[in-house]
Amino acid sequence: MGDxxxxxxxxxxxxxxxxxxxxxxxxxxxxxxxxxxxxxxxQKILTTFKVNTLRINKDVLFNRLNAKGFELxxxxxxxxxxxxxxxxxxIGATTEYLLGYxxxxxxxxxxxxxxxxxxxxxxxxxxxxxxxxxxxxxAQLMKNQGVILAFELxxxxxxxxxxxxxxxxxxxxxxxxxxxxxxPDLHIxxxxxxxxxxxxxxSGLIPVDPSRKTSRTFGDIKFCxxxxxxxxxxxxxxxxxxxxxxxxxxxIEPEENEYIINNVLQQFRLEVVxxxxxxxxxxxxxxxxxxLSPEVEKARRLYPYLHKTEGFFVCxxxxx
Amino acid sequence: xxxxxxxxxEEYELVKNHVNASFTLQDFGKIVANYEIILMxxxxxxxxxxxxxxxxxxxxxxxxxxxxxxxxYFGDIKRNKFKISLEGITFIAQYxxxxxxxxxxxxxxxxxxxxLTKSDLFYIPKQIKKDERSILINxxxxxxxxxxxxxxxxKIGTLGDQEKIIKNVIDxxxxxxxxx
Numbered sequence: 119m120g121d122x123x124x125x126x127x128x129x130x131x132x133x134x135x136x137x138x139x140x141x142x143x144x145x146x147x148x149x150x151x152x153x154x155x156x157x158x159x160x161q162k163i164l165t166t167f168k169v170n171t172l173r174i175n176k177d178v179l180f181n182r183l184n185a186k187g188f189e190l191x192x193x194x195x196x197x198x199x200x201x202x203x204x205x206x207x208x209i210g211a212t213t214e215y216l217l218g219y220x221x222x223x224x225x226x227x228x229x230x231x232x233x234x235x236x237x238x239x240x241x242x243x244x245x246x247x248x249x250x251x252x253x254x255x256x257a258q259l260m261k262n263q264g265v266i267l268a269f270e271l272x273x274x275x276x277x278x279x280x281x282x283x284x285x286x287x288x289x290x291x292x293x294x295x296x297x298x299x300x301x302p303d304l305h306i307x308x309x310x311x312x313x314x315x316x317x318x319x320x321s322g323l324i325p326v327d328p329s330r331k332t333s334r335t336f337g338d339i340k341f342c343x344x345x346x347x348x349x350x351x352x353x354x355x356x357x358x359x360x361x362x363x364x365x366x367x368x369x370i371e372p373e374e375n376e377y378i379i380n381n382v383l384q385q386f387r388l389e390v391v392x393x394x395x396x397x398x399x400x401x402x403x404x405x406x407x408x409x410l411s412p413e414v415e416k417a418r419r420l421y422p423y424l425h426k427t428e429g430f431f432v433c434x435x436x437x438x
Numbered sequence: 439x440x441x442x443x444x445x446x447x448e449e450y451e452l453v454k455n456h457v458n459a460s461f462t463l464q465d466f467g468k469i470v471a472n473y474e475i476i477l478m479x480x481x482x483x484x485x486x487x488x489x490x491x492x493x494x495x496x497x498x499x500x501x502x503x504x505x506x507x508x509x510x511y512f513g514d515i516k517r518n519k520f521k522i523s524l525e526g527i528t529f530i531a532q533y534x535x536x537x538x539x540x541x542x543x544x545x546x547x548x549x550x551x552x553x554l555t556k557s558d559l560f561y562i563p564k565q566i567k568k569d570e571r572s573i574l575i576n577x578x579x580x581x582x583x584x585x586x587x588x589x590x591x592x593k594i595g596t597l598g599d600q601e602k603i604i605k606n607v608i609d610x611x612x613x614x615x616x617x618x
Contacts, residue, residue: 216549216610217580241495265495276506281617284511284525285610292492292499292508304502306495 125149129156135331139321145406146372158423159324165209166427167220168228168251169198170286171258174219182214195397196228218286223251226322226420226430227315230366231255233393233434234311238263242311243356245298245349248275250282252315257288266291267306269298299348301356310361312353316346318369322429325422343373350378354386357437362391366432370419372405375431379417380410382435390416391434398425401433440504442496445475445485449515453485456520460571461534469533478507483515487529522584524608527573531581536563537573538585538604545576548583549611557599566591571607583609 122144129140133156143152169176176198180190189204202209209215210222231252236242238261247253247268256266268283268291270276276295283291294304298314319334319342320327346367353363367374379401382388390413401417403410417433445453453475454466463469473487476496488496488509496508510529513522522530531537540548544558554574563572567590574583585604587594594603 211614213545213549213576213580213582216613217582263489263491265489265492267495267499270506278617280507280511281613285613285617287525287528289487289510290489290492292496293506294499294503295506296503300503304499306498 154423163325165202166225167222169220172287179219221251225427229432230364234364236260236311240264240310241308242266243309244268245314248279250279254286262289268293271297299352301352312357312363314353315366318342318367318374320368322368322370339371339373346378350382361437363435370429376402376414379414379433383411387438388435391436392416441479445477453520485512487512527584528581531573537575540576548609551611553602553606554604555600556603
């Protein structure tokens with residue numbers, strides 16, 4: 119016990135986290151792994167972008183950006199996406215960007231849309247849609263057909279969402295400015311797919327925003343967890359039987375991830391579906407002394423030190 | 439409070455006539471044939487192109503809540519005049535033959551929201567007249583902006599290279615400057 123509190127103190131001093139976070143991470147990962155995890159959060163994460171195939175072919179865009187001095191490397195786990203290894207100027211300030219040929223998005227954030235496996239005749243709900251990267255990705259996968267119902271509560275974020283999807287030539291979105299928890303009250307029939315990238319504490323974003331090492335409390339985790347559960351219930355109620363739901367957060371806290379999945383599995387007729395993506399670590403099933411459904415293992419966790427992207431959680435469920 | 443409704447025949451004529459006249463487009467109806475034109479009426483009127491499947495969902499939805507927007511934002515009707523949007527010009531550009539082509543300097547300037555001088559143009563449509571609008575593309579034929587000519591084509595021939603000849607109406611730099 120004394121050893122552990124020494125370790126917590128040492129890591130708090132070295133990495134500048136709130137003590138409660140280090141304590142949790144030591145419990146979560148064990149002493150050996152936690153150092154790798156904390157070191158990983160200190161590493162810079164490469165900027166990544168997704169080609170907008172509604173507007174341009176991947177190879178043509180690669181050649182154009184290459185000619186401007188951008189050094190790019192394809193991302194193996196996501197088609198039509200690149201790491202920016204070298205940039206002579208901001209990748210968000212090119213003519214190609216303004217023409218909607220690509221959008222800047224973290225690698226982890228590309229996974230949920232891909233995992234949802236949408237088709238051009240689906241009615242898809244994107245529950246927390248701003249700033250729009252995942253919606254644009256869905257529209258591409260749907261070839262701009264079918265319908266995406268995009269929810270966003272915040273007016274400013276909705277404005278930026280609209281600008282982004284317009285820039286990228288997305289045509290199949292109906293945007294609704296309301297709390298996505300109201301989804302069941304809208305009585306929309308035939309919703310076959312739902313993407314719930316839930317609001318969260320963002321503890322996976324520490325490599326890009328170190329202020330999160332101290333700016334969130336355990337109360338914030340509990341608060342986010344209650345919102346996530348509310349949204350998740352609304353998603354399950356709004357989804358048609360046989361429909362699929364992808365839940366994701368940029369948090370690595372089990373209360374915002376595995377606990378949520380475990381809770382909905384207990385409350386609704388759902389099954390966890392394998393993600394057709396060979397990336398990430400399995401979801402945790404024994405965490406902080408709690409034994410969760412073994413199904414939760416089918417979820418995926420991403421860590422900066424292992425996957426060179428933000429910390430992330432993604433899980434796919436089917437309503438049976 | 440927003441109201442969504444189908445375009446009336448009079449409003450349709452207004453939009454069609456504006457687009458046909460501004461861009462020498464012959465068959466506006468054919469271009470929008472696969473869409474329903476829905477108007478979002480608020481402070482002003484937004485003209486939206488919406489697929490049939492989306493209209494079906496919209497009809498279910500509107501009993502409970504109005505959308506914030508949907509489909510392709512084609513332009514606005516204000517004081518009985520139609521004003522095409524950035525998305526609108528991108529949407530119709532492929533059907534228009536005579537567009538103005540910008541030089542490299544023109545491409546940069548226009549995306550900063552600036553007006554253009556004669557030297558910024560690589561090609562000027564032969565029949566262009568003062569106050570007419572023209573879609574501005576680069577040499578790769580990509581739509582960058584909408585401009586308004588300040589002189590007739592004939593007069594432009596007599597002007598110096600640094601004379602301002604196009605007023606920038608809207609350009610795709612907007613997405614970075616104001617889009618958020």
